[in-house]
Amino acid sequence: MVPYMKRKVIPIGTVSELTGLTVRQIRYYEERKLVTPERTTGNTRKYSFEDVEALVEIANKMEDGMQTTEILKMRKKETREREVDQKKIREELIKGQLNVQFHRNQLPFK
Amino acid sequence: MVPYMKRKVIPIGTVSELTGLTVRQIRYYEERKLVTPERTTGNTRKYSFEDVEALVEIANKMEDGMQTTEILKMRKKETREREVDQKKIREELIKGQLNVQFHRNQLPFK
DNA sequence: CGTGTAAGGAATTCTGACACG
DNA sequence: CGTGTAAGGAATTCTGACACG
Numbered sequence: 001m002v003p004y005m006k007r008k009v010i011p012i013g014t015v016s017e018l019t020g021l022t023v024r025q026i027r028y029y030e031e032r033k034l035v036t037p038e039r040t041t042g043n044t045r046k047y048s049f050e051d052v053e054a055l056v057e058i059a060n061k062m063e064d065g066m067q068t069t070e071i072l073k074m075r076k077k078e079t080r081e082r083e084v085d086q087k088k089i090r091e092e093l094i095k096g097q098l099n100v101q102f103h104r105n106q107l108p109f110k
Numbered sequence: 111m112v113p114y115m116k117r118k119v120i121p122i123g124t125v126s127e128l129t130g131l132t133v134r135q136i137r138y139y140e141e142r143k144l145v146t147p148e149r150t151t152g153n154t155r156k157y158s159f160e161d162v163e164a165l166v167e168i169a170n171k172m173e174d175g176m177q178t179t180e181i182l183k184m185r186k187k188e189t190r191e192r193e194v195d196q197k198k199i200r201e202e203l204i205k206g207q208l209n210v211q212f213h214r215n216q217l218p219f220k
Numbered sequence: 221c222g223t224g225t226a227a228g229g230a231a232t233t234c235t236g237a238c239a240c241g
Numbered sequence: 242c243g244t245g246t247a248a249g250g251a252a253t254t255c256t257g258a259c260a261c262g
Contacts, residue, residue, distance in 0.1 A: 004159045009128070010119045011232095013253065014156065018119070023254080024223060032222095042231045044254055046124065049114045067221070121253095123232065133233080134244055142243095152252045154233055177242070 008038040008046040015047045019055045026055065032068040034058055034075075118148040118156040125157045129165045136165065142178040144168055144185075 016023050029035050030045075035054055037045040061071050122133050129136070139145050140155075145164055147155040157165075171181050 004114045007159075009124045011121055011253075013150070014119045022223075024225090027255090028222065040123070040231090042254085043256095044231070049117075062222085069221095121232075122234095132244075134246090137234090138243065150252090152233090153235095154252070172243085179242095 005050045006048050008048045008051070010047045010049070010052065012037075012045045012047070015052055015055065018052050019059060021055060021059055029055065029058055029068065033072060034068060115160045116158050118158045118161070120157045120159070120162065122147075122155050122157070125162055125165065128162050129169060131165060131169055139165065139168055139178065143182060144178060 010018070012023050012026055015021075015026055019026070021029075026035070027045075030037060035047070035051050035058075037047045037051060040046060058071060061074075062068075066074075120128070122136055125131075125136055126133050131139075136145070137155075140147060145157070145161050145168075147157045147161060150156060168181060171184075172178075176184075
């Protein structure tokens, strides 16, 4: 129980201060699916520190003239690549274990 | 730049949900110096995850019939003890280093 | 497309005070 | 001492829309 980074607890005004973005911008990026805050009972948005970091990255990319759609695509690609990498690592791990098994059986003192 | 635990960003309503305490209780514990939230420009309180954890501990102690004054004293004592421990560790460290120096000088191959 | 802004309303928070046990 | 509550007010946030480039 310590993923503070992911806990959605920060109100939009504070996120605005933390990121330097206007609340208008932050709401718009949500509309474009770039961030997904939760809502309180009273319908007020709550963000996580992870969201704040994501927003800072978005801000940088926007400054570089990137469009929200491009940012979204880029992020999806990155996620996909990360998953492929993870898969590779898992496979290598299994391969390595099989090797160990093999050599163990070859050894004289069993 | 990663002390999320210490960043004061959570509004009192959310702290209330997180801790199970009423806002009245949370404000009262501030009055008794048990928590020290920051304020936004608009004078609204902002708490850190560290504050939330502290409040949960306070809640437990209150349930055990402890008074705010006692909780405050207990905490101060703990802080003092921790400082003493830290000092001891530093001293031991220095002592150890001196020992190393000594033995090094004793060695034949210098 | 991305962002500002005025509009009307709802939800949140603030303080100081009175009440109770 | 610790907490609830009603009171009045201020600050925050929300949505949908129009404007601009």
